[in-house]
Amino acid sequence: MVPKLTFAFVTVLATFSSVDALWPLPTSLSTGSTALRLTPQFDIQVDVKGAPSDLYEAVARTKTYLWTDKLERLVVGRGSEDATAISNAKYLSSLTISLADSAEVRSISEEAVDELESRDDSYTLSIPETGSDAVLKANSTLGLFRGLTTFSQLFYYYNGEVYTLEAPIQITDKPAYPYRGFMLDTSRNYFPVSDLERTLDAMSWVKINNFHWHVVDSQSFPLQIPGFTDLAEKGAYSASSIYSPSDVAHIISYAAARGIDVIVEIDTPGHTAIISEAHPEYVACAGSTPWASSANEPPAGQLRFTEPVVVNFTADLFTAVSKMFPSKFVSTGGDELNVNCYDQDSVTQGTLNKTGQTLEQALDSFTQATHGALAKAGKTPVVWEEMVLDHNVTLSNDTVVMVWISSENVAAVAQKGFKVVHSASDYFYLDCGAGGWVGSYPAGNSWCDPFKTWQRSYTFDPTANLTADESKLILGGQHLLWTEQSGPENLDPVVWPRAASSAELFWTGPALTNVTTALPRLHDVAFRMRQRGVNAISLQPLWCALRPGVCDLTA
Amino acid sequence: MVPKLTFAFVTVLATFSSVDALWPLPTSLSTGSTALRLTPQFDIQVDVKGAPSDLYEAVARTKTYLWTDKLERLVVGRGSEDATAISNAKYLSSLTISLADSAEVRSISEEAVDELESRDDSYTLSIPETGSDAVLKANSTLGLFRGLTTFSQLFYYYNGEVYTLEAPIQITDKPAYPYRGFMLDTSRNYFPVSDLERTLDAMSWVKINNFHWHVVDSQSFPLQIPGFTDLAEKGAYSASSIYSPSDVAHIISYAAARGIDVIVEIDTPGHTAIISEAHPEYVACAGSTPWASSANEPPAGQLRFTEPVVVNFTADLFTAVSKMFPSKFVSTGGDELNVNCYDQDSVTQGTLNKTGQTLEQALDSFTQATHGALAKAGKTPVVWEEMVLDHNVTLSNDTVVMVWISSENVAAVAQKGFKVVHSASDYFYLDCGAGGWVGSYPAGNSWCDPFKTWQRSYTFDPTANLTADESKLILGGQHLLWTEQSGPENLDPVVWPRAASSAELFWTGPALTNVTTALPRLHDVAFRMRQRGVNAISLQPLWCALRPGVCDLTA
Known part of the structure; x- marks a missing residue:
């Protein structure tokens, strides 16, 4: 799967300090310098005949985020300097979303679990500077959902107003790779359903589309499987640490409505x-x-x-x-x-x-x-x-292989003709670097030291050492959290915003990523997540977050 | 300050798997194997004439913890195997606390800010197996507070009952070092007063007695100082990120009532x-x-x-x-x-x-x-x-020196005759190992890599390379959190339970610490903290936490 990019990265670098906080960055983006604000009655019009309920729900969530994010711009003064521009700004009263004429109307939830490489996340989004209606178009409700996610990141809040300084905005977007994932281990330590919900929400905000659920392992068996209920009954940590079939159905449905496929691992x-x-x-x-x-x-x-x-x-x-x-x-x-x-x-x-x-x-x-x-x-x-690589077993050609021991092993897997999801411990393991966890081992270090920074994951090259043909086998990649030293207490801080780095790498594609210009936008990811109830950590002192570039190494 | 230990560590290792979850370990402890449970009307009698209100408040908090901790024993079954023993157990109906006859009655808050080396944290605690009253005695209300803290760690919860399996319990306790601290930087990122309160509570649970408050730094000036209010007005991150004089007074009072002195750093x-x-x-x-x-x-x-x-x-x-x-x-x-x-x-x-x-x-x-x-x-x-070490400035003999660059510098400071608080980055820095935070620096690592595990801090030798006379200059030590990459979102997970390791090292003294037997008790610290609303992290899979020793390196 070679990324096919339409590159029209016109103004984003030039207007760096005020760029809308999009993450992942769209593959094509142009922005202007006109202020626009939402009318208090701002509405999202669904111009889709027989639109599915999960699309309406996504629209409702988007409208909620627009008004409740209350994310002030990450600059000194937090938007106070925008006051005049805001008060002079035209009003944007609606966004109209519609499907291409030829599109079959299906639900986001159905499309989220389509064959991976046939899912169509693409969309176009246009916000005119005149204040006339904004327009979001896609070939699928999944694409509309991605566009709504983007739309909700375009606006800041100041003093009761929800605004952008960058109209007109024109976005054409689609992912570079079909697989952007996140893996969570719920066996070493258990996570309540509410933690999974919150994590799925956060994943969807950065357009991650696969939840790789390492649900059971040697330490506990929290999955209640019809016909095999004794496994959880005797192997879960407790009766309250079990994912029942209805919990599982709920998680799957919650994920699918957010464009996420749940891949279970036993x-x-x-x-x-x-x-x-x-x-x-x-x-x-x-x-x-x-x-x-x-x-x-x-x-x-x-x-x-x-x-x-x-x-x-x-x-x-x-x-x-x-x-x-x-x-x-x-x-x-x-x-x-x-x-x-x-x-x-x-x-x-x-x-x-x-x-x-x-x-x-x-x-x-x-x-x-x-x-x-x-x-x-x-x-x-x-x-x-x-x-x-280590066993001589018969595998069907369509088998998907996750390379975890080392990114250096990707080439060997691709040489055998298998599709690959990047999951390498040397780039994407969120648990590395926190010391050893076995007991009676005072000098114990993390086996996969050091800590994998967002910068390291973000600058990973998905096709390093691969031929053009081998590169086509790369489906994408993901961050992973093994939970020997994690539980509900540190889930958010360990995962966010770090896991957003692979989300952008595999959506936007490595050709358009830049670790220097990414940081201010990644601050925005973290701050917006907090506004939405996810405990994403600070990547820098607030002093730096409010002064893009000023805390760079050579600034 | 050489630790003077009365060592009567009689049964703790023998009854390892059921040892009460005391942290820090008392310097003298003997336990039996009789079950005792609290009566529903269990009371703590204050037999202190003119007892101060902060002692009554500490008693009230202790009673609350006894009933609301609801901490089940960290064994497979979480105490279900204790059911028979509990139902056959005698009742403990009260704890009587009193001061030595010679003691002047002063408040915990006053005693908490006494000259460091004159604070008397010592206490004796006796819980008879007969079910007759338990007795806590001390020379100071500060000592009574330490004893109450210990008392609240003696009991587990199962099915409505609050019990111990280890009566009779006899404890004689006092700290090895007068200074057990925690340092927090509130300048790089700001922490609301509620975060400081929660942190002070957690500190008090492990008998930390000094809050080293690195309140301001180059990034922000959140301290409102009478006569110098322009510093915070212009230097705080925002008007809501300021510690007002009344906030400061509240924090000091909150800390002092919990036996903690607040040492401000400008x-x-x-x-x-x-x-x-x-x-x-x-x-x-x-x-x-x-x-x-x-x-x-x-x-x-x-x-x-x-x-x-x-x-x-x-x-x-x-x-x-x-x-x-x-x-x-x-x-x-x-x-x-x-x-x-x-x-x-x-x-x-x-x-x-x-x-x-x-x-x-x-x-x-x-x-x-x-x-x-x-x-x-x-x-x-x-x-x-x-x-x-680097400057030739005149310092009074009583100046306290915090050694942070390297523990190897302690000897040089002690050789100059200054008192030392261990604060070395190579053992006690909680922020190490999370990667570099300056921007545009993809390969950046943490300057003080690697991550400092609890095991590393716990096995630190406070008097390494010191003569006997130099050793007397060691006041104690502390964990420290610099907050370039921390904020309210990850405060608890970064600090707890790791910072408890220095708390025990400097209370119990290195002679009695053992990294292998400490782990099960440290699990208890983490689990109890969570029950009390502090997001202490998991040190191991729950499978290991419920099977003391089984996940040790060579088990």
């Missing part, structure tokens, strides 16, 4: 120790000590994939999970398989001896069974890189 | 750029560019300490500030003086030429004037290490 055959609580016979080396001999982190325990009963169980599990999630994608994980665990497991060794299979052959059978179940359910499998 | 002569907003003529190289030529961070600007008008202004400022803060200590700062700034400043150079003084001689005069003003006001000066 990591197998590793990272499954907690399944031993319900099915001790399915898990090798469950809780064995020392844990470091058979796992990358405590507790040890991996599915006995050599056993037919486990293969069937896991395939059926994926069939059941596939029914819960409308996404075309389901991740079967596949990372950090610990061979020592199986070497020490008499059940596994007995079966291998009996069948004459190698462990790798058994893993191949297991993978074919689980991926076969996905295929039957109409799903495309997602796996971590080891399934391609 | 950093001079560096870190004063913002004073130029009110008095441009007092500040050299204000806002000069490139900032890196005359400052360690933007904006540049330092007081023209060569000028008599500036000397008088600053001395008068300290006189006025001294009146606002009852503490015996006031910090005049003195770090990171940038000589280039003065070399380039024609006013400074003109005066030096005229007077024939060197810059160092002028700095000495300036320091004598500001410290003279403090002495007149009855205050002891606190300075950063450079005032001792």
